[in-house]
Amino acid sequence: MPYNRCHGCGLCTLVCPAWQQHGDVRETPKGLARALQYDGKVIAEQAFACVLCGACEPVCPQQIDLIAFMTNLRRRAVRAGYRPEIIKQLRHDLAATQFPQQEIQPDKTLFLPSDPLRRDEFRMRKVTSLLSTQFDLQVLDQEIGAVSAALEAGIDVPLTVLNYFLAPLRDAPLVIVDDGLLLDHLRIWLPQQKFSGLGIILSKLRQIHAWLKPTDLYVIESRAFHNQYRQALPHYHQLQQRTECKLNWDLQRLAIPTARTFTPQVHTGHSPDPLTQLRWMLRFGDVARIVVEDMHDHALLSTLTQKPVIYVAELAQI
Amino acid sequence: MEIPVIEKGQLPPCPVAADALQGIPRQQTNAGLWHGENWRSFVGELQAAGIEVREDRGSRGIYVTDAGGLAHGLPHGVMLAQDAQQVAMLMMKAQHYRIPVTTRGGGLTTEGEAVAYGGMLLDMTGMCHLLSVDKKALTARVQGGMLWHRLAELLRIDGLDYISAPLNLASSVGGTLGVGGIDVNSARYGCSADQALALQVVTPTGDIVECSDDQNVELFQRVLLGYGQFGIITEATLKIRNYTPMRMHYFFYHSLRAAIDDLMMLDQRGVCDYTGILTLMDKAITLLVGFDTPEREQDFRHIMISRLRGCREKKFALRLLGYYLPRPWRWRQLRFLLRWKQALFPDLLPAHHMQKGVLHDRSAVFSRAVWKHWGHKHMVIPDLAASKEKFITAVERGNAVCKKYFPYYTLYCVGIKLRPEHQPHYELSAIPPDATGWSYGCEFEPILDDERHYSRDYLQSFKNAIYDIGVDMGTSYYRFGGMMKAYIRRALGDAVVDKHLAWKRAADPAMILNRDVIF
Ligand SMILES: Cc1cc2nc3c(=O)[nH]c(=O)nc-3n(C[C@H](O)[C@H](O)[C@H](O)COP(=O)(O)OP(=O)(O)OC[C@H]3O[C@@H](n4cnc5c(N)ncnc54)[C@H](O)[C@@H]3O)c2cc1C
Ligand code: SF4
Ligand code: SF4
Numbered sequence: 001m002p003y004n005r006c007h008g009c010g011l012c013t014l015v016c017p018a019w020q021q022h023g024d025v026r027e028t029p030k031g032l033a034r035a036l037q038y039d040g041k042v043i044a045e046q047a048f049a050c051v052l053c054g055a056c057e058p059v060c061p062q063q064i065d066l067i068a069f070m071t072n073l074r075r076r077a078v079r080a081g082y083r084p085e086i087i088k089q090l091r092h093d094l095a096a097t098q099f100p101q102q103e104i105q106p107d108k109t110l111f112l113p114s115d116p117l118r119r120d121e122f123r124m125r126k127v128t129s130l131l132s133t134q135f136d137l138q139v140l141d142q143e144i145g146a147v148s149a150a151l152e153a154g155i156d157v158p159l160t161v162l163n164y165f166l167a168p169l170r171d172a173p174l175v176i177v178d179d180g181l182l183l184d185h186l187r188i189w190l191p192q193q194k195f196s197g198l199g200i201i202l203s204k205l206r207q208i209h210a211w212l213k214p215t216d217l218y219v220i221e222s223r224a225f226h227n228q229y230r231q232a233l234p235h236y237h238q239l240q241q242r243t244e245c246k247l248n249w250d251l252q253r254l255a256i257p258t259a260r261t262f263t264p265q266v267h268t269g270h271s272p273d274p275l276t277q278l279r280w281m282l283r284f285g286d287v288a289r290i291v292v293e294d295m296h297d298h299a300l301l302s303t304l305t306q307k308p309v310i311y312v313a314e315l316a317q318i
Numbered sequence: 319m320e321i322p323v324i325e326k327g328q329l330p331p332c333p334v335a336a337d338a339l340q341g342i343p344r345q346q347t348n349a350g351l352w353h354g355e356n357w358r359s360f361v362g363e364l365q366a367a368g369i370e371v372r373e374d375r376g377s378r379g380i381y382v383t384d385a386g387g388l389a390h391g392l393p394h395g396v397m398l399a400q401d402a403q404q405v406a407m408l409m410m411k412a413q414h415y416r417i418p419v420t421t422r423g424g425g426l427t428t429e430g431e432a433v434a435y436g437g438m439l440l441d442m443t444g445m446c447h448l449l450s451v452d453k454k455a456l457t458a459r460v461q462g463g464m465l466w467h468r469l470a471e472l473l474r475i476d477g478l479d480y481i482s483a484p485l486n487l488a489s490s491v492g493g494t495l496g497v498g499g500i501d502v503n504s505a506r507y508g509c510s511a512d513q514a515l516a517l518q519v520v521t522p523t524g525d526i527v528e529c530s531d532d533q534n535v536e537l538f539q540r541v542l543l544g545y546g547q548f549g550i551i552t553e554a555t556l557k558i559r560n561y562t563p564m565r566m567h568y569f570f571y572h573s574l575r576a577a578i579d580d581l582m583m584l585d586q587r588g589v590c591d592y593t594g595i596l597t598l599m600d601k602a603i604t605l606l607v608g609f610d611t612p613e614r615e616q617d618f619r620h621i622m623i624s625r626l627r628g629c630r631e632k633k634f635a636l637r638l639l640g641y642y643l644p645r646p647w648r649w650r651q652l653r654f655l656l657r658w659k660q661a662l663f664p665d666l667l668p669a670h671h672m673q674k675g676v677l678h679d680r681s682a683v684f685s686r687a688v689w690k691h692w693g694h695k696h697m698v699i700p701d702l703a704a705s706k707e708k709f710i711t712a713v714e715r716g717n718a719v720c721k722k723y724f725p726y727y728t729l730y731c732v733g734i735k736l737r738p739e740h741q742p743h744y745e746l747s748a749i750p751p752d753a754t755g756w757s758y759g760c761e762f763e764p765i766l767d768d769e770r771h772y773s774r775d776y777l778q779s780f781k782n783a784i785y786d787i788g789v790d791m792g793t794s795y796y797r798f799g800g801m802m803k804a805y806i807r808r809a810l811g812d813a814v815v816d817k818h819l820a821w822k823r824a825a826d827p828a829m830i831l832n833r834d835v836i837f
Contacts, residue, residue: 007387007695010424010488011686013443014467023444024398031380038379038392044319061689077321237670251471251682253670283475 003069005062006033012056012066015254017272018049020280027270029056029066032073044077049270052152052181053257054226067184067227074154074266082154086265090153093146099164102141109135110172113198114179115145116295123295126313127198130205131176140168148182149262166190176201178294180223187227197224199293199312200232203239207316212243215288217281218312219248219297222257245291248281256281260300278304291315350834352418352436357394360415364397367407371395371438381422381432381439387696388774389430393420393439399463400444402518402526402552409550409831410524412438416828421546423463423490428697429781431545431835432493442492445552448472457515458558462492462551470681479561481513487685492551495542498734498748500759502592502606502684505585505733509748511542512737518553522826526552531739540821542740543747546832547818548825562610563676564592566667567618569628571603572637574717576627578710578731578758580605583625585733585756589618595731600717602638602655603628608680654726658765662691692728694766698777700784701761703734704793705753709760715787716762723780724764731760746810746818746836750794757794806836 012029013019025031026042027049035042050070057066078087104110111131117124118141131137147165150157157165166189169175177183178198186195199221202208212218218239225232233253240247248256258281259272278301290309292298302309361371372378373395383390399405412419418437425432442463449459453476460469467487469480482501484494491510495517499510507513516530519541527549529538540548571577577595584590584607592608605628609615629637642652665687671678704712713731720727733756736749749757762784766772788795789808807815819837823829829837 005695007693007697008383008385008425009689009693010426010465011689014465014488020468023446025380025441025443026377034380034382035376038382039375042321042376043374044321047321059686061686061693073321077319080319080321082319233670241673251467251474251679252686 001062001064003029003033003064004037005064006030006037006060007062008034009061011059011061015055015059015250015252017051017053017055017257017259017277018270021272021276022049022270024049024270029060029064029069033064033069042073044073044080044082045268045270047073047077048082048266048268051257051259051261051267051271053222053255053259054180054184055222055254055257057226058229058254059252067181068188071151071154075156076154078154079156083266086263087153087155090146090149090155090263090266094150094155094157094161097143097146097161100141102168104140104168104171105138106171107136107173108138109174109176110169111137111139111176111198112142112144112169112178112182113139114295115143116299117178118143120295123311123313126316127202130202130207130313130316133207134201134205135174135176138172142168144179144182145262148179151181151185152261153263153266162189169193177224180221180225180227180294183224184227197221197228197232199224200228200235202293202312204235205316208312209239209243211315211317212239212245212291213288214244214246215286216243216245217248217287217290218243218245219258219281219290219292219294219301220255221292221294221297222248222255224293225255246284246287258297258300260296262296274300275304350435351391352394354394354436356415356417360411360417361395363411364408369397369404369407371397378439381425381434381441384428384430384432385426385697386428386430387694388428388698388777389433391430391433391435393434394436396439396441398444399440399442399552402520405440405520405550405552406524406526408438408440408524409520409522412830413523413826413828416830418830418833420832421492421550423493424465424486424488426484426486426489426493427497428699431832435834437830440550442490442550446490449553451476451478451558453478456558456560457555459553459555460491461553462490462518464491464554465489466491466494467682467685470679473558474561477561478558481507481557481559482510483681484510485681485684485688487681491554491556493546495551495554496544496546498543500732500734500748502594502608502732505593505735505756506588506591508735508737508740509543511743512735512740513557514542514554515557516555517541517551519549520552521549522828522831530555539742540818540825542743543749545836547822547836548831550831563673563678564680565609565612565615565676566592567607568631569605569607569626570631570634571605571628572601572641574600574603574713574729575710577603577605578713580626580628581731581733582706582709582756582758584622585735587622589614589622593733595729597729598655598658599651599721599727600729601651602634602659608677651725658691662687665690692763692765696766696772696774696777698766698781699761699763700781701759701795702784702788702791702793703748703750703753703757703759703795704791705750706756706758708750708752708791708793709758712787712791712793713760715791716760716784719780719783719787720762720764723776723783726765728763728765729760730763731758733758746806746814748794750792751810751814752792 016028019028027046174194259274259277420434422432445461445463447461451458466483494510590607591610594606597603702712
């Protein structure tokens with residue numbers, strides 16, 4: 001649904017971490033959509049306060065594609081010259097991305113890991129062996145960081161790059177994607193294809209959830225969660241009931257984001273601060289350990305807290 | 319950096335004033351446009367004091383209408399409230415330069431009360447902090463722009479909750495205390511305004527005053543349920559309670575009268591913690607009852623269920639079929655009823671909010687369901703509030719009006735427990751003057767979708783027809799703001815209105831604060 005269907009209910013505002021921290025409605029989907037409805041113009045910095053966590057999208061009663069709305073605004077800002085030096089660098093990184101020729105075996109489930117996971121041999125091995133217990137798996141040896149960063153910053157991914165990137169994904173029966181923002185875009189680019197986030201698949205495995213404890217804070221990766229909200233919601237609800245672990249949920253059962261981004265340089269001073277987000281997740285106390293679904297979150301949270309932060313796959317005793 | 323023009327939205331480039339409807343006169347907020355005399359000097363002084371005034375069209379356009387979407391107006395500038403001192407400075411300067419100031423919380427009014435037809439729009443949501451909680455006394459001090467959802471989130475950390483708030487969590491504490499605030503537990507606890515123990519108010523002349531039942535009593539009485547006429551609520555001390563999940567039951571009725579009788583009976587006996595009626599037209603009438611504790615639920619099961627005239631779902635479905643089967647010309651309506659029931663009821667008891675058969679965070683659940691199923695660019699929710707004695711007639715007359723105007727609509731009825739010691743607060747408010755013990759409110763809400771288009775005139779004339787019932791029967795109006803100027807005099811009489819108008823003139827000599835809403 002397009003943004004001009006916004007009727008200003010404000011539900012997106014309530015769940016938006018940028019609004020929760022800074023209280024300025026201009027930086028929320030409501031503020032941006034209403035301003036555009038009236039005037040057709042907004043200030044670029046307002047669109048870059050958003051961290052694309054996706055919490056606003058499932059609550060919007062008008063079913064407006066709010067992530068598409070936000071990224072679209074950014075694309076326009078970038079085309080009009082927003083922060084040119086940074087954008088130039090990100091474009092350069094994108095152009096430098098390698099697309100290795102890899103033989104894709106049909107009928108295999110493809111796994112597209114995030115860059116930090118690929119680089120981390122130990123954890124990567126854990127994840128692939130866990131996934132292999134469920135799927136006939138092939139790992140795609142492809143860097144995705146520059147594509148994700150470009151999407152986040154509002155850079156148009158050139159068609160040639162996109163074609164290279166999507167080519168191996170087209171025929172797989174299922175693609176498991178370890179990046180929520182990419183997942184969102186892949187669903188748009190290849191609407192016929194079946195995708196899933198990594199976190200939901202791992203946390204469904206007995207080898208994982210059997211080890212979750214009531215004193216764990218389980219940090220759902222917010223972008224992937226909100227992107228597949230309908231399927232993910234019952235699963236995480238069950239996970240919580242079964243294990244009694246704490247989830248980074250708010251009253252509406254939306255995932256409180258860590259607010260980490262790939263491109264902090266393009267964000268503004270009004271983007272939510274991760275430390276405040278972490279404190280909010282820990283508000284109920286009684287957390288001995290933090291379990292994260294995402295390697296970027298792992299790196300970020302490890303710097304923000306003394307509590308042990310472990311990557312979800314490490315729970316498995318294999 | 320400005321993002322270049324995207325395709326324009328749906329709003330007209332030149333917003334129309336509230337009274338610009340052709341054909342059907344808007345009897346509600348008949349605000350005239352204010353044209354900007356002294357605006358620049360006023361803004362200059364505020365800016366010199368370090369106060370940001372947003373004057374770009376985008377920032378002002380956010381506030382061009384309210385949830386009603388029928389009245390449009392554009393302020394000259396917007397100020398995001400930061401603290402009482404800044405708000406006080408605004409009011410002092412505004413009084414001096416005679417600049418209209420419209421206070422806005424969530425902006426969820428439906429008659430344009432929170433829309434500025436020129437002048438300054440004060441966005442209170444910048445003041446959205448929980449200042450303190452007294453866990454022993456069960457009170458919380460919050461800023462006036464605090465949104466109920468945020469408050470619920472913050473209180474939950476300590477296992478606490480607010481007592482009652484609109485089923486619309488994007489509304490603010492300040493905006494609600496001025497209006498009333500009705501919840502499904504209002505028959506037990508009273509309206510949200512009844513939960514306020516003390517307020518910090520910025521008066522229309524820019525003084526910061528603390529008021530309560532013991533301190534500046536008159537101001538307290540005027541501001542609570544005062545529709546923002548006598549001051550801006552910058553802080554409030556609210557009664558709160560321990561958080562409890564909710565145990566819910568539904569009973570189905572064919573007759574509005576029987577359902578309302580049972581609702582009143584339950585309220586009077588005080589056996590339920592939550593009560594309300596939600597209907598689909600006058601065909602499927604649902605009495606909703608809820609409990610905070612298993613003990614209360616048990617008592618209800620033992621003592622009350624057999625006395626209710628409503629039935630459970632299966633029996634009702636059979637009766638409904640019995641009614642519709644011989645009437646094939648009404649099957650379309652039946653299909654609609656079934657479709658709605660299938661869509662709505664799971665959203666009222668969503669699995670992910672249930673634990674061991676008990677509903678958690680009801681406020682978030684109901685608020686999202688309200689917007690999902692009733693949300694529209696035009697929220698048309700005229701309402702009536704009446705004494706117990708007049709209520710059934712008022713609902714039946716309103717129901718007849720709904721039938722005349724729309725194929726599909728809902729009614730939502732709840733009781734509001736009255737606090738005798740709060741009579742002075744109620745005088746010019748949602749609480750009808752002749753109500754004792756409880757007052758009852760009913761919202762009449764067409765189900766609007768994108769398939770059928772109704773003109774603004776049509777929607778307005780529907781609202782007028784409902785409000786006219788109130789005038790005719792001498793009732794008040796559930797959310798009060800809906801009635802506005804012309805109706806207030808006609809329904810409550812000149813004597814009361816003139817008394818309050820004289821107070822308003824004394825408190826706000828330039829008549830600038832939320833002007834044209836009531837007086
Ligand atoms: C879908 C929907 C559902 C609703 N459900 C309910 C319901 O269940 N129960 C119910 O009671 N109401 C309900 N309402 C009505 C609405 O939510 C209430 O009127 C609400 O409490 C208004 O709060 P607000 O913050 O949006 O106030 P606003 O709309 O912003 O303002 C309301 C009035 O108060 C004034 N005001 C705002 N802030 C302040 C302040 N800090 N100090 C002084 N004056 C101020 C404004 O000028 C205005 O006149 C509903 C409305 C909608 C659209
Ligand atoms: S995606 Fe997240 S940060 Fe961005 S507007 Fe939505 S809720 Fe706010
Ligand atoms: S939730 Fe959707 S309809 Fe409501 S204000 Fe936000 S964008 Fe608009």
